[in-house]
Amino acid sequence: xxxxxxxxxxxxxxxxxxxxxxxxxxxxxxxxxxxxxxxxxxxxxxxxxxxxxxxxxxxxxxxxxxxxxxxxxxxxxxxxxxxxxxxxxxxxxxxxxxxxxxxxxxxxxxx
Amino acid sequence: xxxxxxxxxxxxxxxxxxxxxxxxxxxxxxxxxxxxxxxxxxxxxxxxxxxxxxxxxxxxxxxxxxxxxxxxxxxxxxxxxxxxxxxxxxxxxxxxxxxxxxxxxxxxxxxxxx
Numbered sequence: 345x346x347x348x349x350x351x352x353x354x355x356x357x358x359x360x361x362x363x364x365x366x367x368x369x370x371x372x373x374x375x376x377x378x379x380x381x382x383x384x385x386x387x388x389x390x391x392x393x394x395x396x397x398x399x400x401x402x403x404x405x406x407x408x409x410x411x412x413x414x415x416x417x418x419x420x421x422x423x424x425x426x427x428x429x430x431x432x433x434x435x436x437x438x439x440x441x442x443x444x445x446x447x448x449x450x451x452x453x454x455x
Numbered sequence: 456x457x458x459x460x461x462x463x464x465x466x467x468x469x470x471x472x473x474x475x476x477x478x479x480x481x482x483x484x485x486x487x488x489x490x491x492x493x494x495x496x497x498x499x500x501x502x503x504x505x506x507x508x509x510x511x512x513x514x515x516x517x518x519x520x521x522x523x524x525x526x527x528x529x530x531x532x533x534x535x536x537x538x539x540x541x542x543x544x545x546x547x548x549x550x551x552x553x554x555x556x557x558x559x560x561x562x563x564x565x566x567x568x569x
Binding site for chain 2: 348379381386387388389390391394435437439440441442443444445446447448
């Protein structure tokens with residue numbers, strides 16, 4: 345069975361600084377995707393970024409980028425120039441047919 | 456493009472009562488998912504539909520939970536009878552295809568059991 349582990353229950357960062365959220369996963373499949381979702385208090389899960397497992401190049405979306413280490417089964421999210429609107433719960437997810445989520449990391453942005 | 460619609464937004468019931476949640480996916484999305492998110496945890500898949508057929512319901516407590524997607528579009532998730540441990544947010548999501556596609560989520564229904 346697939347598992348996803350987020351070892352940081354909470355993180356905080358100063359506005360405009362950079363923060364990295366960690367995620368590790370375990371799977372025996374070779375064809376899969378990895379995702380980071382953001383969940384603000386409104387509860388809607390918002391896709392931040394996704395990485396295809398067969399691609400070596402790390403995905404980037406504006407201020408968001410990932411460090412994908414396939415052999416180590418590691419998938420961290422880096423947020424550059426943090427903004428107050430980035431405050432939320434962040435979930436790492438493994439996906440092929442279905443999504444398996446980690447426990448989440450609560451990110452606080454300090455003004 | 457309209458997003459995934461869910462209702463109600465909140466529901467409070469007493470244990471042993473029944474409750475139903477409704478979801479309308481993004482138009483054209485063949486795959487629909489129901490997730491349960493207990494406070495402080497990540498979402499857990501309850502059931503996955505491909506059109507009107509069930510693909511995965513291995514984590515659905517079938518003695519009390521049921522779900523249907525009769526016409527392959529909107530879906531209903533029912534709990535009967537509810538237990539205290541069913542207090543959670545119930546999220547619906549949809550995707551174009553079942554594999555390796557991003558899932559788009561609704562706002563969820565927060566269920567409180569008294």
